[in-house]
Amino acid sequence: MYDGALQDLIDELGMLPGVGPKSAQRIAFHILDQDQTEVDRLIAALKAVKVKVHHCETCGNLSENDQCRICADPRRDNSIICVVEQAQDVQAIERTHAFRGLYHVLGGAIDPIRGIGPDQLRVKGLLQRLADGTVKEVVIATDPNIEGEATATYLARMLETMAVPASRLALGLPVGGDLEYADEITLGRAFEGRRLL
């Protein structure tokens, strides 16, 4: 549609997640209108994130240092580790303020179809962290979908052989949701997980 460099930018932007052709065009025109300093700041931010951000040596969370903020915080409870698939999950759990332990970011879930097994994930690192007996519980907080459940089942078995207690996040109705609109599987899990009052 457009000439050379402008179309190139629209194409590049259109490959970003959640950016359709219309948004890509809108952003490209915005970039064209912006001051050079503003565009330079975006470019610098893109460069910096690739150079500075890497994975925490201990837990695999994102960090600019060898240890992430959470692993480096002495106030965190180091007797409990919450296992999640990705760094975004750490942030989601942190927002709840419901967990004061440490994390372990697997970097995905077991997915045989895509060739992702335990060796492609940070499973070995997790087992190493459990070796000295400090950790008394592992909360498995992988996603409540097929891959996440498969990963949880696999980890639960490994932890059993190591005699480390494992737990799994509760499945049930989302707070504030309407029972009427809950899908059958969620509603079924809510029944299975019902608690005596």
Added chain:
Amino acid sequence: MYDGALQDLIDELGMLPGVGPKSAQRIAFHILDQDQTEVDRLIAALKAVKVKVHHCETCGNLSENDQCRICADPRRDNSIICVVEQAQDVQAIERTHAFRGLYHVLGGAIDPIRGIGPDQLRVKGLLQRLADGTVKEVVIATDPNIEGEATATYLARMLETMAVPASRLALGLPVGGDLEYADEITLGRAFEGRRLL
């Protein structure tokens, strides 16, 4: 929420039009996961667009050359000029294949509240293009809103003093739309502009 460079990138992305905090975060994580070469290509595209793309000397449309594709095309009808607010409007009209003349991109619309008057737009350039008498009609295709209408009225008066015939795009029902759902103003304009069959 996140540390340094990652949060900086999320903030920068969040300032782009149509990119909310959630999308910004999603794009930032995507950038983190991408190969360096892919990110370099995006950065190169951002740089190139600012360096290469500028305004056509004649019409103000976007171009990598002194003259845009349309002004440089000898097959275009140089006796009719369509005046639009911005370069995106040129592309919208080109997609219709309904117009084979030349364009003039004002670079906005008259908007006294924002301090945009004729001097902030490419009005002088338009008048210069009309000076030699080649142009027999000017189609005013500014947006059908207050600023666009004000701009159209202003231009129509200027063109009248120069004795150049001016026309304005028809206002009426959108094709494929439902009369029932048309807003009152559009429906009113459709009545005013009704044609005998």
